[in-house]
Amino acid sequence: MSQVGTEASPLRVAVVGAGPTGFYTTDYLLKQDRLIVEVDMFERLPTPFGLVRYGVAPDHQKIKSVTKVYDRIAQNPRFRFFGNVELGKQISLADLRNHYHQIIFTTGAQSDRRLGIPGEDLEGSVPATEFVAWYNGHPDYRDYQVDLSCEHVVVIGVGNVAMDVARILCRTPEELAVTDIADYALEALTASKVKHVTIVGRRGPAQAAFTTPEIKELGELADTEAIVLADEAELDPLSQSALASGSDRSTAKKVEIIQSYVERKPTEKSRTLTLRFLVSPIELIGDETGRVAAVRLAKNELYATDAGSLRSRQTDEVETVPAGLVFRSIGYRGIPLEGVPFYENWGVILNKEGRVIDPNSQTAVIGEYTAGWIKRGPSGIIGTNKPDALETVTHMLADAEAGATLNPSDACADTAAAFVAQRQPRFISYDDWLKLDEMELSRGEAQGRPRVKFTSVEEMLAAIGK
Secondary structure: OOOOOOOOOOEEEEOOOOOOHHHHHHHHHHHOOOOEEEEEEEOOOOOOOOOOHHHOOOHHHHHHHHHHHHHHHHOOOEEEEEEOOOOOOOEOHHHHHHHEEEEOOOOOOOOOOOOOOOOOOOOEEEEHHHHHHHOOOOOOHHOOOOOOOEEEEEEEEOOHHHHHHHHHHHHHHHHHHOOOOOHHHHHHHHHHOEEEEEEOOOOOHHOOOOOOHHHHHOOOOOOOOEEEEEHOOOOOOHHHHEEEOOOOOHHHHHHHHEEEEEEOOOOOOEEEEEOOOOOEEEEEEEEEOOOOEEEEEEEEEEEEEEOOEEEEEEEEEEEHHHHHHHHEEEEOOOOOOOOOOOEEEEEEEEOOEEEOOOOOOOOOEEEEOOOHHHHHOOOOOHHHOOOOOOHHHHHHHHHHHOOOOOOOOOOOHHHHHHHHHOOOOOEEEEEHHHHHHHHHHHHHHHHHHOOOOOOOHHHHHHOOOO
């Protein structure tokens, strides 16, 4: 038997999940010159790119241009894409073990974290993750219903996703019409009655998780006035001290922009977007029909932990703000995969530096790895997944060189392809995806938009004759 990783017996790797981390992992595996590697990528949707396609806001086209890098990675002759193939449905973990020496899970974090407060399950209290997927044309959310007939919306959280949700709610139809937002979402947002959006953050301006471009955009909306309350824009002594050294310029710039919104003169814009700090939701209040009508907020203060970090704690000061719709945006959370050890507390695959760990023996599971948000939790930006993927790939290569791999019954590439085709005759290759991509771009060009997406799986399959 030939040594694994040679021309005669390539190291066969299955990548489960076609988001950014899946492509960065693939790139590192194929670019290294220590072993000959073949990568097959599996994605349950017909389309690749994960949150770049279905999570990045439609008015952030520059960020989406990173897919050109992924297209180049996919051109490697030792890479194959199997879209519309779901682990746990058409194929199992046991199947992958029969055909690959290594398996790496890069499925991301697809659900949301809960608030854990009374009233969270009232009608009109929804995860921001679902709203984002809906307006981005995710096939799972094409028929999602969101009631935009209310005037007051509260978005809980101050990360980039929360900012995206608030911004999309406040964009004019004309601003949205030049993006790749789903057509049905454009129609619904055009008819929206939302007039006042409030973003709620539990800590102060200096601790906000959003980036500088995100806060800057709020002040540039065509028909929405950005508002920050003067007392909440002021930095507490602890935050002032933390910024006094001048070493954290990005945070200082964010604070500067936030405080500039306090000084703005009122305009005639028809909507308001109020950014609140040092307040936490403690209850969602419903009306007689069981629908959310208001949010009870507690005023917070900051304190320093023994480790030196700044945390918030509630005071006795409480207020109530109206809300016919509440989006909770306090973080994404991973979903367990059948047969893969999962750490429920953190919502990640149980692992050590990317090696999947058996919960009973606390030792590495031979041949199984993870990277990205499902490995470490939902932190960082798209590029943060590159070093994360590299860490895992480094261990994968070391294990392969040490002979610590799975022992598949048939590691032949042709056999694996035939097996997938037998289980899912309607699988999507990368060439199929490129055809879909070209169709979407052409449809967009005809309307003066970046693209017009296919938003159902059947629509995608029909377009390429599957």
